[in-house]
Amino acid sequence: MNDTTLMTSRQALTGVLADELAASRDTIFLGETVRGLGAAGVASGLYDRFGPEQVIETPVSENAIFGAVLGLAIAGMRPIVEIYSADFLLAVANEVMNDIAKWRHQQTRPEQLAITIRGCMGAHGGLGPEHSQSMEPYLHHAPGLTIVVPGTPADCAGLLRAAIRSNGPVIVLEHRRVYELEGDVPQDPDFVVEIGEAEIVRSGSDMTIVAWGWMRHEAELAADELVRRGISAELIDPRTIRPMDWDAIRHSVGKTGRLLVVEESPITGSVAAEIITRVVEDAGHPFPRVARVVMADVIHPYSAAMEAEILPGADDIVAAATRLCPATDRIETRWTST
C-alpha cells in the first residue's frame, strides 16, 4: 500500500492514536485534559470514541500519573501518556529517568515495558521559558530512554506508531510548529518509521548539516540558499535522538569532511555537542571541520519579538555554512579528492 493522504502532523498523530487504541484494549491513553482536546489538539475525539476505559482524564498530578504509567506497563498494558508541555517532564524527571529508564535493568529484565510518553515542545511565539524548551538535551543523557523528534507529518505518524508498538519506553517530542505542517502520510495502517534510522533529506557533497524537529525546515530553506551560493549541503534528519544513527552521520561526514549541527537549544550540553564529539573522536586525519548553530545560553523571553532573536534560523545556518565552506577551501577539497 503506497497510497498517501495529505494531512497535518496533528491529524497524523491523532489518527495513529486512534488506530492503536482500536487495535488493542491493553493500549491506554492518559493525561491532562485528554477528555477534550489535550494540550495541543492531538487528543481530539479520542475520549468520545474509546471512552474512559481506554482514555483516562487525569488530575494535574504528574508524579502519580507517571508512576501510574509505570504501573500499567508493569502489569503488561501499553500506556501512552501525554505531558501537557514537554517542559513539565522536569517535574517528573525522577519517574522518567530514575524509574522508567532504569526499571527493566534494575529489576529482573522483563522483555516488555511498553511506555510511550508524548507531548509538545519548542518555541512558538512567546510562550515563555517553561513552555518553549527543547527537551531532548535534558533527556538524552539517561541510559534506558529512547527519544524521537518527528519533523514532518509522515514522521509523526511513523515514529509515534513505532513508539507505541515498541516494547520499551519511548519519548516522542512534538515541536509546536510542526503540528500545522501539511504533508503526505502513508495510509498503510502498519506504516512505521524505524527508531534509530535517520533520513537523508537531501544529498550533497560539500558539507553535512544535521537538523531535526522544526530546525530541519530551517535547514532546508538554508540548503536552498546555499545551492545558490555554490555550496552543496547534505541534510540529515536523525529523527531519533537516542539511539542516534551514528552510521548515517559518520558516512556523510566521511564524504563531505564538514559537519554543521543545528539545534533549537542553549549551546551548553546540547545534543549537537555530543554529535560533534562522537564524529571527531571517530574521525581519522584530516579531522572534519565542525560547527554548531544553536542558541546562546539564554532563557526564552515571553516577548515574541525578543524570542525570535535567540532562535536559530535559516539565515544563521547559511552564515555558519558559508564560514565552514569558504570558496577557496571548496576548490582545494575538490582538487585533493580527485
Next chain:
Amino acid sequence: MALPLETVTAMYRMMFVSRGFDQRCADLLAQGMQVPHFHSGVGQEALMVGAVAPLRDDDQMLYTHRGYGHLLAKGVPLHEIALDTFMKAGGTNHGFGGVMHVNRLDLGVPGREGVFGTRFGIAVGLGLASQRRRLDQVVLCFYGEAAGARGALYEAMNMAVLWRLPLVFVAENNGWSFSSRTEWLFPEGRMSRVWRGFEIPVLVIDGNDVESVYGEISTAVERARSGQGPSVVEGLTYRLDPHIWWDDAAYQPVEEIDAWRARDPLARTRQRMLEMGATVERIEAIERDARASVADAFGRVGAAIDADWPTADLHR
C-alpha cells in the same frame, strides 16, 4: 476475628525466618563483613507478615526497604533475597538492584523504586490495570515515614478515591525516620491522620499484634476487591535495630527500646500460639525448621558465584 492456629503458625514461621535473616546479617556486620544496603526489620515482623498473608497469589505488593518479611510472605524464597543481598548469581536482579530491588513479577512483587514515592503512582497503575482487565486483583502498598511525606502519595490517594481503585495503603509507623521522630514529621505522630478527610476507612492499629493486622488488612482487601475503593491502615510498631549498619542509633532512648522489646511481636505471637493450644514441642520444631531455612539461604550464598550480567550500552 479468631484465626485458626494453622494461620497463626504459618505467619509465626515467616516472622521467625525474617528475624533470623536480620540477625544473621547483623552478626556478619559485627564480624566486619559487608552486607550491602541491609536494613533490619527486627521488631516489625508482625506488620510485614500479617499484612501480606491475607493476599491472593495474584495480588500485587509494593514493599519498603526495611525488613524482608513482606517478600517472604508473598512467596519470594529467602535464598533469592540473600543472593540479591550479596550480589550473587541466582537472585532476582543480577547485581543491578541488590536487596533494594528484589522482584518476582510472577508472585505479585513487581519491584521497588529507587527514590521513595514513585510506588504510589505504580500502585495506581497496577490498580487501573486490574480494574480494566476485570481481574479483581488488589494492590497492597506499604510505606514508611519518608515515602509517606512525598507528594506522589497525596496525588495517588486522590486518584485512588476518584477512581475507586482496589488499593490498600499500609503505613509502617515505626517511630523513627532514620534519626527523626515520626512526631516531628506528621501531625500527632500519625501517618494516616490526614487521610480521614477522604472519607475512606482509615485505621490505626497495633502493628505488633499479628492477628489484628491480619484481620484488619483482610477487611480492607475484601473491600478493595469488591470495588469499594481504597483504605489506609496504619500499623504502630517500632524499629528495634538501628537504621543501617553505620548508625549507632544513640538518639534512640534505651528505655524506649526496652519498652518496645516487651511488646516484641515474635514473643507475643508465640504466647498466643500456646494459648491457642500449640505445644512447646511443635513451636520449637517450627523454629528449628526456620533456622534451617536461614542457614540454607546463607549456605547458598557461600556456594554462589558473583552476579555477572552484561553492563554494555543499553542501546544495542
